[in-house]
Amino acid sequence: MDRKNISKAVIQRLPRYYRYLGELLEEQTLRISSQELSERMHVTSSQIRQDLNQFGGFGQQGYGYNVEVLYHEIGKILGIDRKHNMIVVGAGNLAQAIANYTNFERRGFVIRALFDRDPKLIGRTFRDIPVYPMEQLETFIRENDIHMAAICIPKGSAIPVAERLVSCGIKAIWNFAHTDLNVPEDVVVENVHLSESLMRLSYRLAGSDAKEE
Amino acid sequence: MDRKNISKAVIQRLPRYYRYLGELLEEQTLRISSQELSERMHVTSSQIRQDLNQFGGFGQQGYGYNVEVLYHEIGKILGIDRKHNMIVVGAGNLAQAIANYTNFERRGFVIRALFDRDPKLIGRTFRDIPVYPMEQLETFIRENDIHMAAICIPKGSAIPVAERLVSCGIKAIWNFAHTDLNVPEDVVVENVHLSESLMRLSYRLAGSDAKEE
DNA sequence: TAGATTGTTAATCGATTAACAATC
DNA sequence: TAGATTGTTAATCGATTAACAATC
Numbered sequence A, B: 001m002d003r004k005n006i007s008k009a010v011i012q013r014l015p016r017y018y019r020y021l022g023e024l025l026e027e028q029t030l031r032i033s034s035q036e037l038s039e040r041m042h043v044t045s046s047q048i049r050q051d052l053n054q055f056g057g058f059g060q061q062g063y064g065y066n067v068e069v070l071y072h073e074i075g076k077i078l079g080i081d082r083k084h085n086m087i088v089v090g091a092g093n094l095a096q097a098i099a100n101y102t103n104f105e106r107r108g109f110v111i112r113a114l115f116d117r118d119p120k121l122i123g124r125t126f127r128d129i130p131v132y133p134m135e136q137l138e139t140f141i142r143e144n145d146i147h148m149a150a151i152c153i154p155k156g157s158a159i160p161v162a163e164r165l166v167s168c169g170i171k172a173i174w175n176f177a178h179t180d181l182n183v184p185e186d187v188v189v190e191n192v193h194l195s196e197s198l199m200r201l202s203y204r205l206a207g208s209d210a211k212e213e
Numbered sequence C, D: 001t002a003g004a005t006t007g008t009t010a011a012t013c014g015a016t017t018a019a020c021a022a023t024c
Helices: A009-024 A034-041 A045-053 A067-078 A093-100 A100-107 A134-143 A157-166 A193-212 B010-024 B034-041 B046-055 B067-078 B095-100 B132-145 B157-165 B194-212
Strands: A064-066 A084-090 A110-117 A129-133 A147-150 A172-175 A188-191 B064-066 B084-089 B107-115 B129-133 B148-151 B173-177 B188-191
Touching: A009 A034, A009 A045, A009 A067, A034 A045, A034 A064, A064 A067, A064 A084, A067 B194, A084 A093, A084 A134, A093 A110, A093 B095, A093 B194, A100 A110, A100 B194, A129 A134, A134 A157, A147 A157, A147 B194, A157 A172, A172 B194, A188 B194, A193 B010, A193 B067, A193 B148, A193 B157, B010 B034, B010 B046, B010 B067, B034 B046, B034 B064, B046 B107, B064 B067, B084 B129, B084 B132, B095 B107, B107 B132, B129 B132, B132 B157, B148 B157, B157 B173
Parallel strands: A084 A110, A084 A147, A110 A129, A147 A172, A172 A188, B084 B107, B084 B148, B107 B129, B148 B173, B173 B188
Antiparallel strands: none
């Protein structure tokens, strides 16, 4: 499957399909048509069929899609059919929130350690996940088959930390620091810029006020 | 200014412009051309000019843009020239992270209270922000001019909580629960679905592996 | 004035939707 | 077989980029 030409817009939507299919699975729904799913998700059925067909013909004419099959196929596409060993740089509130959230682990994302420079945090554990000093970052990554890292530290140190992560082979960075990272082509970065998200909300709030008047 | 026809793509980029202009301001840069800014931000200069012109002619031919003026203009557009009173529903790790992050307040987003149903959390404070019981939600919102709320609770209770928020006049919801909310037209929702963000990272990681081979 | 750079129109590119033949 | 619904092509719509006249 050549993923190079899958558009960003489709990838953006893929996890949402996965979530809705998971809900259908819990409701023990066996099959669903693009039409029914489109009503639930508030998107067009055309888009659903178009999106899914980027990856293969998962449906069946006259029947629709088998919920369980489609759920697992999308899971495979998203790479959550395998285990991902992760670390989190930073051990503050946000890092703790991520460490304590058990659902990531259910999806195959296993957090092996947190790293912080604060001596008060080093040695503590969250759900049995230990906090180590920053000095041990590289060694731990190399010795524990880690290939994903979350950055949950203030923006000032995020860029040098990203460089350290890249230098010891990390290929995917989940970046919560309020800055853009500059990484080599073969490293992927997913930014979660919360301030920007909040500003977009505030923009739209201002806009909806204006329209009311 | 008619905001109805501003495209989603532009709004998505607006806070990022704001961030870069803030950095330029800190560096005491007085003026910047769309060309220079495009190199810093890795977007086309054409897009920058096109985007900014949706809101007005902030630049000057032959000169470029005055950094300070543009910074404040975008701030106004984003609605961060005024104060927004917020509450956070939930007082767990994620809510604490949000409460402790002082930068939101610097942008005008003032968190007035957290709400939780856990008696162990009620009465605690984070940066002087108190945690109240869920029963006081409506009264507090009505009496303290709150018009934004963050939802940081498990998905099971997110939908009824959103309904309670809407019923007492909340017009903007920052939703961290892993579910979609169904709200009236005049209420805006900004979703932060962390699991989905992580899955997109994992998808791209898998894709970059494939390309290497 | 000459040079620089915006604002804006036109051209291109990509994404979404509509339509329908294929097929279960 | 008849009905339903996909997979896929074509049409539409929107967003990005290129180009350049306007203008500081």
